[in-house]
């Protein structure tokens with residue numbers, strides 16, 4: 578699914594890769610090389626073509642083992658340590674000597690006394706939570722090493738163009754093309770991690786008798802986002818048979834207060850009833866309120882909708898994208914239960930394509946009939962028009978009636 582696989586293959590073999598961060602962040606590209614593969618030639622290339630700050634991204638373990646002091650207050654900024662040279666270097670500045678220092682930073686047997694302080698290489702320490710917590714080049718570089726099963730140290734340097742500009746995308750692309758260097762983004766690295774390792778943990782399970790029937794309830798937690806999700810399923814459950822799944826994003830106003838502004842409560846109620854009447858059902862109730870913008874922002878968005886903006890325009894006016902949700906946690910919940918084949922109750926084509934791309938087989942879509950009223954009319958219409966939701970309108974209802 579992600580071309581990151583090819584990037585990792587090259588990185589594993591000791592080749593350079595280029596990593597862009599997000600446009601909302603530094604909007605820069607760094608040339609990155611596993612430090613263990615440093616050679617004078619490669620370091621010379623880096624100095625000639627990248628021209629930014631010569632750093633070696635390292636993990637916390639290396640920083641501690643080498644006793645690399647962090648002289649700055651580094652809350653949320655780059656965690657640079659003191660500068661170093663390897664003890665066997667003379668001035669420490671030549672490509673050959675910087676290569677030696679970089680390579681030794683990746684040496685798992687290296688000790689503090691192997692390095693002289695100050696020097697000509699700047700180690701910078703990645704956040705322990707990696708790119709899931711901090712979306713910087715340092716974290717990306719160390720993650721690339723980790724994914725590639727290399728020592729967690731990488732030479733990292735910003736690419737500047739002929740004029741010294743670090744934001745020239747065309748220049749970076751041409752450089753990549755000229756030297757066949759693969760390009761990736763921090764976002765792609767993050768997606769790769771979210772797909773390849775479980776994002777949630779099961780915390781607890783119990784029985785849950787409801788007015789619809791007796792179900793089992795599970796609590797799952799994502800320790801990065803601190804989000805807690807609920808999973809309801811039938812008491813007898815066979816994951817090797819197709820499972821009827823609903824992935825529902827929390828809607829306090831709809832699910833709890835039965836708001837008429839949206840169709841959430843109708844969908845939830847339909848599915849709970851469906852669970853009572855059918856076997857092998859699972860409701861994954863995700864803690865991502867207001868399409869991921871949170872409760873307070875959703876209410877702000879409602880206030881804007883009262884002025885005539887639609888649900889997506891309101892999000893955008895508040896500075897958010899249309900939809901901030903993702904379904905990685907839901908994917909890992911399905912994987913946790915060993916579920917591979919599902920019928921899904923949704924109108925949202927994005928949920929379907931995400932799960933399919935991740936290898937979940939979708940056998941059927943279960944349509945949920947919803948009523949239109951004067952308060953949800955525009956909301957439902959916008960979803961159908963702008964996001965291609967396939968919404969089944971109940972009985973006699975039609976948009977023209979409102």
Ligand SMILES: Nc1nc2c(ncn2[C@@H]2O[C@H](COP(=O)(O)OP(=O)(O)OP(=O)(O)O)[C@@H](O)[C@H]2O)c(=O)[nH]1
Nearest residue numbers: 826827828839865866867868875878888923924925
């Ligand atoms: N930001 C924002 N979020 C909303 C608004 N109305 C509902 N929501 C949230 O939208 C989410 C539900 O999204 P929907 O688009 O209704 O449905 P869906 O989950 O994408 O698709 P279905 O599977 O068919 O339910 C919930 O998290 C609600 O809290 C709104 O006007 N603004």
Ligand SMILES: [Mg+2]
Nearest residue numbers: 603605607714
């Ligand atoms: Mg950077």
Ligand SMILES: [Mg+2]
Nearest residue numbers: 826840841844
């Ligand atoms: Mg919905």
Ligand SMILES: [Zn+2]
Nearest residue numbers: 828831839841
């Ligand atoms: Zn709702």
